[in-house]
Amino acid sequence: MYFSSMHGGCDSRWGYTRPRFFECAGETTNAVFGQDNSCSVYSEDEGGPGWRTGDGGHSWESDSGVAPLNTYLYTIDPAEKGRGSIYVDEADQLYCPVTGGRLLVGL
Numbered sequence: 001m002y003f004s005s006m007h008g009g010c011d012s013r014w015g016y017t018r019p020r021f022f023e024c025a026g027e028t029t030n031a032v033f034g035q036d037n038s039c040s041v042y043s044e045d046e047g048g049p050g051w052r053t054g055d056g057g058h059s060w061e062s063d064s065g066v067a068p069l070n071t072y073l074y075t076i077d078p079a080e081k082g083r084g085s086i087y088v089d090e091a092d093q094l095y096c097p098v099t100g101g102r103l104l105v106g107l
Helices: 026-030
Strands: 002-004 020-022 038-044 050-053 086-088 103-106
Touching: none
Parallel strands: none
Antiparallel strands: 002 020, 038 050, 038 103
16 A cells, blocks of 8 residues: 655645555556656546656656646646646546546556
């Protein structure tokens, strides 16, 4: 089981989201990131953007011609979904700032 809390900017909670716990299965049970500190985040939408980190999540570069993932702000306003901010729903699911599709993680 892994713990994660994302930093979304400065606010009264020091900018961190509510902590979430994840259970991993298969080969991912030994690492949140790959052996080379890499991880990918991508939109579930076909042709949607993707981002990759090679430094454990400090920076997220895209080969899709969009801004780095870590430069987008977070929002809880459903009207902003897919309009330039990472939307976080009530279940703490993250949505792509470009397409509005769910963000998925892969190693």
